[in-house]
Amino acid sequence: MTPPAQETSASLPTLLLLLPFLTALSILIGHKLLKGASVVLSIASAALCFVISLMLLDARDSAPILLPFIEIGKFRIALDALIDQQSRGMMFIVTSIGLLVHLFSLGYMKDDEGKVRFFGSLSLFMFSMTGIVLAGNLFMMFIFWELVGLSSYLLIGHWFEKPSAAEACKKAFLTNRIGDFGFMIGILMLFMANHGDVSFIGLKSGFAEGPLHEMTQTHTTFMMLAALGIFMGAVGKSAQFPLHVWLPDAMEGPTPVSALIHAATMVAAGVFMLVRCSFVIEASPDAATIIAWIGGLTALMAALMATQQNDIKRVLAYSTLSQLGYMVMAVGLLAIQVSVSHHEAGPGHPAMFHLYTHAFFKAMLFLGSGAIIYACHHEQNIWKMGGLMKHMPVTFATFAIGTASLMGVPFITSGFWSKESILGVGFEACRPLFWVGVFTAMLTAFYMTRMFVITFLGKPRTENAHHAVEAPIIMVLPLVVLAALTVLSTFESFNRLLAAMIPNHAEGHPTVMIASIAALIIGSGAGFFLYKGKDSDPLNIKLFANKFYFDEIYAVIVKVLQDQLAWVVTGLERMFVDGIVARLPAFIAVRLGSAARVLTGGHLQAYTFLLGAGVLMVIYLVVFVLPQLGH
């Protein structure tokens, strides 16, 4: 139950956690006084968080208790951190991209009326996300899990006057709540099985030799359900099938938010959490198989949908879904591999590796799309852009690096290596999923080339695109830094900085490499020749463009299973409960009422005094007279 006491480094993580919280709180309370200073405050706090996370890169592994929460005898839910290479690496990602997005927003949101509210919510997000990364036990993880949900709700709904944004933020929160329903059940099951200890350290040792170890042999169904419960949390947060529907709609939020929350960090938190709990999944091969297939399915399905989208942010959103599917698939595949071979996985996890590389290049792509949208006067349809290469050279260059990385251009891009390591595990653990991964890689190359060609090459298709100019320096700078990080992360020396980025499956099978390079060439070749010089989409696949009709299907389910059911239940409640339990008293009441009206002339005060007198009389009778009769 008690993590090893580490007196060394409780203060730094505590500061890291509280700083953005206090920032958000002071913006909430004092925004009238602070005015523009709120923005400065928010950015300064993000910068300070980044500095602290750099300092933590050198910190020793430890499990300090940060703040008390609930403590009753032996039972305790505390905010305790777990500082290890995973949390250090993730913290670097969150704070570095967080800071860059704060800076970018300074330009992007310059003229927005709700700027102060926006930056306050960003600080709230930084607080919640820091909490997830630091969390040393599942309850703390859950607390911040819900809080990122809140900040995501606030930021998606930033322009809440727009009905689409208002619906999107509600949908995001509710979909995540469904995931959290399973997450909480999973946590409670582990809590019960491990005698009240859900810290990652305690669970790990519990699975290694404690009470849980035995149960993995004797109660396989229970362990599978616990693992799937935990996984359901990730299904919601990381937008996996069948709860993926909220993420594309979340693009209603301002673009910097899409970059930070809905591409790089929050949606990746599900994967981070699964890697944290990998021992739970490894204990149940069945759960691992289900997880791997759901990941693979999401990757494939989202890639298919991405091929037919026309909104620049939506293409990127579906690509994020697809990449998250890769990561989840990697978690499942590695767990299958470990449970089959019975030896512990190495220090690096391919899912985390892909999470890191993806975070940089996807944040860059989103910020790049933000710069384009800004330059084209809030135009998001790629068919109304075109020829932006000449007008926005820096954005073009960084976007090209990001696209190359996402497609996995061999040897020189970080995305190649991380995708390679996932496909490598797939090749060894589950051959069909490996081919799903390769096919998805081909689709990725196809839709990214399509978007790139339509947006940057050819001639401008509208006035807006024609007059586009490069975004201001405050927005371009983050793009350049992220591009540098994307390129750098292929190098060994940078990887050492983020120790977790060295995967244990770096050297792949030759088949893997050949297949993925072939997929890239076929996909991007097809995309290039199909869309070069086109002004409208030569392909027209309704099923993909309409996202397999998930939204429509879910709308029907919600209508029938929730609203109609609620209507029926309300009717039944009226009829039976109210009818039987209440009509009878009402009938008596009317009789009493008419009797009383005769007595008092119909004044309610009189009724009530009568009632009071009656009650007193009954009390008197029952308390004083009745007992005397008995003796």
Added chain:
Amino acid sequence: MSPLEIVILLPLLAALAIWLGAPARATSVGAAVINLLIVLGLVFGFQAASAGKAGFAFESARIVLDNPAITFGVGADGVALILTLLTSLVTLAAVWQIGDDKPGIYHISSLLIAAGALGAFLSTDVFFLYAFHELALIPTFLMIGLYGHGEPEHRKAVAWKTTIYLGAGSLVLLAGLMWLVLEFSGGGKLTFDLQALRAQAALTPLPVEKQAQIFFVLLLGFGTLVSLFPLHSWAAPAYATAPTPVAMLHSGVLKKFGLYGLLRIALPLLPQGAQVAWVQETLLFMLLGNILVIGLVTINQKRLDDVLANSSVMHMGYIFLGLAAGTEIALRGAVLLMFAHGVSIALLFALAGRMRNQLGTLELNKLGGLGEHAPAFTVLFAFGAFASIGLPGLANFAGEVMVFVGSFMNYGSASFGALQWAVVVSLWGVVMSAVYMLRACRNIFHGSAMTGLFMRDPALSQRLPLIMLAAVLLIVGCCPWLLLNLLKSDLAAVVAP
């Protein structure tokens, strides 16, 4: 004189003073402020005052009758103190937000309800505990009937329904209490003193089946007062119709009396009765009715006041779950949840009342876009709404998670019993709460304003009591140990061995 007696008497005296002609608003707000300060002082002094004591702190007893032994006894343990704090917070907010145009009876009845609740929570004598609650009910009925919303016919009908329901519930409760007292009275001497009854229960516990029977009668009585399914149908119309301060005080504070009674009287005196299978299963069935059935009913509501009123009924299910589980963690969670629910629902009713005054309607599909015009109002509402759907960082979450954990913990087991299944179902209720609350927020605050409906933020002086409630939600949500530390061992003694 015990400070607790002052706490009970002060609102009574203030009510009397207003009746005699003192300025209503100044008197009631002043009394509420002083009361809150005294209670805060008691909370801070509680550790010292209760050090080394097994029972109550700040106690005093005045003998009223010798046989049956009735004493006007007051005393506070952690549970009572937490509910007293809740009462004084909500009372202050409730009387503060009463508009200047309202007659003095608004203040008088609010103060009477507060005094009744305080008396009920602080009495250590079963007779006074019951009598104080009855005292608080009368102004509730009166205010619903006289000043409730809607047509006179409608509010009269609602007032009658409430009166009959709660009157009948009170009588069942009285019968149960008398049965209990008679069972425990030896040697021809009746006692209503809780400490004496507890000692008696520890010395010569009743046979288990008899415990179960008495517990069930008490459950029906107290349950009616807390709107336990299927005895709930008075509650939603009553809250939706009641004037704002009465809705705040009854749903926030007075309704907790039933839960408090179960915790204070039924569980400690009949510790095994609650754990008997048929009692527990019936209770689980009833509380799941609260969560699932009323949850769906709430989703179907079209007006904000109906949503809030039904949600208040629904959320009682979680507190009952804590009582049904009966573990120490679950019971503490239930107490925390009583506090949290009281603060959050009072905040929401206060805001809804304000909206009704300014806009003249609470119909969800007529509203929209208030977020733009009344940002501070929106933030306050968000605090209440997100607290009530159990967002971490606000008070309700800590209570709910303790109830769930406390009900679930069957250490080392790998199978689900009735309680575990009940938790799973209740967790789905958390999803349903999010559905109706976020729908309400979407309809009221998002989108663009409907024509002719316009609302401004309240002035700072009107905002203060609401900010106070929101701040309490945040502070207790971030540091639940502040309140939990008050509980010490009082609930450990309640848990069945």
